[in-house]
Amino acid sequence: MAEHKSVEQDGDRVPTVVAEELHIVYRVNGTKAGKGSATSALSRIIRRGEERGVRKVHAVRGVSFVAYRGEAIGLIGSNGSGKSTLLRAIAGLLPAESGRVYTGGQPSLLGVNAALMNDLTGERNVILGGLAMGMTREQIRERYQEIVDFSGINDKGDFITLPMRTYSSGMAARLRFSIAAAKDHDVLMIDEALATGDAAFRKRSEERIRELRKEAGTVFLVSHNNKSIRDTCDRVLWLERGELRMDGPTEEVLQEYEKFTGK
DSSP states (O other), X not given: OEEEOOOOOBTTBOEEEEEEXXXXXXXXXXXXXXXXXXXXXXXXXXXXXXXXXXXXXXXXXXXXXXXXXXXXXXXXXXXXXXXXXXXXXXXXXXXXXXXXXXXXSOEEEEETTOXXXXXXXXXXXXXXXXXXXXXXXXXXXXXXXXXXXXXXXXXXXXXXXXXXXXXXXXXXXHHHHHHHHTSOOSEEEEESXXXXXOHHHXXXXXXXXXXXXXXXXXXXXXXXXXXXXXHHOSEEEEEETTEEEEEEEHHHXXXXXXXXXXX
């Protein structure tokens, strides 16, 4: 699990996240069908201690890095390379098989699948999302209109008063980002949340990420859009098959990644 504790300052740079030889392993049950479902299920229960029939997926393999306050770090790699898994481990949502993650502040994970209440209006979700991030009701009231305007979901109607289930996936993703961006974060992790917005929204989002960095936070951005990485990040971690293949300045890493992918 991510351990929330102070980390040693490195000169003028203040570490916010430290990963030390981090390994994350998923265990998937029942991957092979057996004859006679009830009998095979009972057999699996009896043999559970031996982990028979349990498939292990080694999603992150010995990843080590230090992130510092004021950095915007891009996470790139092929599908299934471990990017989202790494963010979930930093957020404390996945246990480490071995190794450690230390955080010097409270990490917040924002993804396109972040939970909002579909049966509640956008307005209610803004309030609940703000409270979940630790904002007071007064802070939410002060920033409410800014959140709605930033998301742009009311540009073509009064959608903020409608249930979330009536929103397109892009509208919902924009509202999620807008709620999260209304607060300054110690560590903000964004998992593909910018991919569903239009060009104008992406530009606003990239500007807000730069502002968050200036507020002494650290931003991690997972994206398959290299332009978004170039425009917002000063450092990139490149993962392949769960391993950290390269860690360095954005342009340097992206050039090598583009050679690798042929794009």
